[in-house]
Amino acid sequence: MTKKEIVKDIADILGLTQLKTKEIVQMTFDAIIETLVNNGDHRIELRNFGVFEVKQRAARKARNPRTGERVDVPPKNVVTFKPGKRMEELVHKIKDAPPLRPIDDDEDMEDEETTPQDPVKLPFTTPVKP
Numbered sequence: 001m002t003k004k005e006i007v008k009d010i011a012d013i014l015g016l017t018q019l020k021t022k023e024i025v026q027m028t029f030d031a032i033i034e035t036l037v038n039n040g041d042h043r044i045e046l047r048n049f050g051v052f053e054v055k056q057r058a059a060r061k062a063r064n065p066r067t068g069e070r071v072d073v074p075p076k077n078v079v080t081f082k083p084g085k086r087m088e089e090l091v092h093k094i095k096d097a098p099p100l101r102p103i104d105d106d107e108d109m110e111d112e113e114t115t116p117q118d119p120v121k122l123p124f125t126t127p128v129k130p
Contacts, residue, residue: 003022003025004022006025007021007022007025008021010024010025032044032052036052036053036054036079037054042054046084047084048084048085048086048087049083049084049086049087050081050082050083050084050087051081051082051084052079052080052081053079053080053081053082054077054078054079054080055077055078055080056075056076056077056078057075057076057077057078058075059072059073059074059075060072060073061073
């Protein structure tokens, strides 16, 4: 799903124009970024959604894939996300999520039949009268 699709869905639910909804969605994303960058603890907690936090990844040694030469990779800041309880519960119920990595043919696989799931209905999907 893309931001454009999210905007369309929210606009349809709330009865707003896609242009106005896009502005609101973008302002929300910008507020999250600004809070992570400018807030002293570089953390934003969104109840029932999750926690975004800036952490520093340690310096490490790596290898240049072309030359095989070892290189120093400096420390860098990264954004981490820890999903909230509700998101975790809903995500754990998904049966047809793609694997994180390809499974080798040698590995034992259970023969599980997956069936398409109904979309989860969240509270915001109820139309709101302006």
